[in-house]
Amino acid sequence: MVARPPSKLFIDSAALIAIFSKNDQYHDNAVDYYGSLTKKTILITTILVISETYTWFRYHVNYRTAIEFLDVIQDSIASKWLKIIYPDPVLDTQAQVILRQFQDQKLSYVDAISFAVVENMKIKDVFGFDSHFRIKKTNIWPLGL
Numbered sequence: 740m741v742a743r744p745p746s747k748l749f750i751d752s753a754a755l756i757a758i759f760s761k762n763d764q765y766h767d768n769a770v771d772y773y774g775s776l777t778k779k780t781i782l783i784t785t786i787l788v789i790s791e792t793y794t795w796f797r798y799h800v801n802y803r804t805a806i807e808f809l810d811v812i813q814d815s816i817a818s819k820w821l822k823i824i825y826p827d828p829v830l831d832t833q834a835q836v837i838l839r840q841f842q843d844q845k846l847s848y849v850d851a852i853s854f855a856v857v858e859n860m861k862i863k864d865v866f867g868f869d870s871h872f873r874i875k876k877t878n879i880w881p882l883g884l
Contacts, residue, residue: 751867
């Protein structure tokens with residue numbers, strides 16, 4: 740774990756799913772790490788990550804869990820602990836460049852937008868379980884993949 744919690748932390752869908760899904764293989768690690776964060780850490784994600792996560796819960800769990808997830812997201816935004824980034828044409832262009840640059844990787848469009856946000860906001864730490872964030876030289880928490 741980090742000695743000092745990061746001031747900005749990008750949160751990926753894999754982390755969100757692990758936090759909310761008790762059956763997820765990373766659930767305990769995700770909950771422990773999430774619980775170790777202080778309000779000094781600003782969580783950052785994109786509306787695409789929120790969409791991807793909602794859809795995962797809707798299709799793999801149920802409607803109620805998906806809506807409860809959205810309620811927690813809204814509470815986190817209201818408390819200013821979570822900031823949601825909405826892609827614009829600049830991020831879209833950057834994402835397309837990233838997809839072409841890393842054509843040897845199996846990146847989704849959501850991944851590419853996430854990479855662009857991490858790059859633009861100079862975020863060095865990612866809360867997630869997907870090792871593809873390594874190609875952008877970020878620290879991946881909680882496992883330090």
